[in-house]
Amino acid sequence: MQSTSQISSMNTARALAPLSDMRPATLEKIEKAVRKVFAGFDSNEVTMAQIAKSANVSLQTLYKYFGDKQTLFYTIMDIVLGRLAARIMDHLQGIDSVQDRLRKTLWVCFDFVDSHPDAVMVLSSVSASRIRNIAIYENKELIGAFLNVLEDGQKRGVLNDTVPLYILFDVFMGFISRLGLMHIIRQTDTPINAEFDALFVILWRAISKPDI
Template sequence: MPAPAASSPPPRTHAERRAMLATMRTDTLNRIEQAVLALFSQKDFHEVSLIDVARTAHVSLQTIYKYFGSKEVLVYAMLDVMLGRLAERMLDHLQGIDDARERLRKTLWVTVDYMDKHPAVILLLFTAVPVSRHNNIGIYESAELMGAFRGVLKDGQARGVLNNTVSSKVLLDVFMGILGRVILMHIVRGERRPLIEQFDEFFNIVWRAMSVE
């Protein structure tokens, strides 16, 4: 189906998309977000069309094209919104914590707790977006989330408690690799026990992989 005529081109940069989404009615944005989560967690990416999203969200196709322009950008933008909430919560929880081990522990706890409560976000991230396209999600290039993660890791390296024979980027990859695999498979297997209930043991595994102990 060809795109309907638009009065102006959709935003192209992360900043432009965020600014434009800020003008959208909150209830409209929420409906689009829920439609994206529902549709892409149940079907493969290529099986979902923009008209499917528009119908499920009860908005016009014109609105979808105006704010996003394509299915790929729609998914990137919605993940930016969802993961942005995780970033805000993480920064809030890290305030006032000075101990490097406790900062890493809190970072993992906030992330696991968020993922436990929002499994559809994880499925969307890992099944609808190739890893090579994760940089198209604005939050991945922002100081809010990645800056917070790497800040914790760099601080731990500077204090001599985290492995400093590799770069903070490698430590971030180790952290995200373990976390992403464990959470994704937890969801795929249909585990009913929340992962947060195994948090202490999980953190000990992560800590041993990254620390100098």
């Protein structure tokens, strides 16, 4: 029987099979397993064998398509966040009001927290130096669309224009990250979106142009 290291070495030496060749149901099982296992253990302790067992797929399948644990992790998390990004893009377009666009975007992000708590926990454990290994964080189209909304808000005089755009962006994303993570850690019974209106008021006051 081949050891895990032997299988890994063999697969590293040859090109990975494209994910498009994998059955969607199999990829879905692997995604759920990655989210579950990495949320429950320190990433350094997680093994490919654990993930294979949780997903009920062979170890050879994981190595065939992903090659190693890190590639598996970053690829799956990019898929998860890619779906969120697509929803965000939909809400950043087609609506004239800056406030409404940001409101809908926040709702989508908090809905992700409610529906993917394991993914939020996993992402919170990724170090700042490695977060960019998840491809979606380098998605210029998504980031550009978001910054365009914020810039539009500054030009219209509704968002704070005394700070650079990236400050508004960081405040928005930091608000989601901190509240989402703590909501899960506290094991709150109600979904975070149950208090959405009050939360959006807090965020809007933080980034909107102060009354003079």
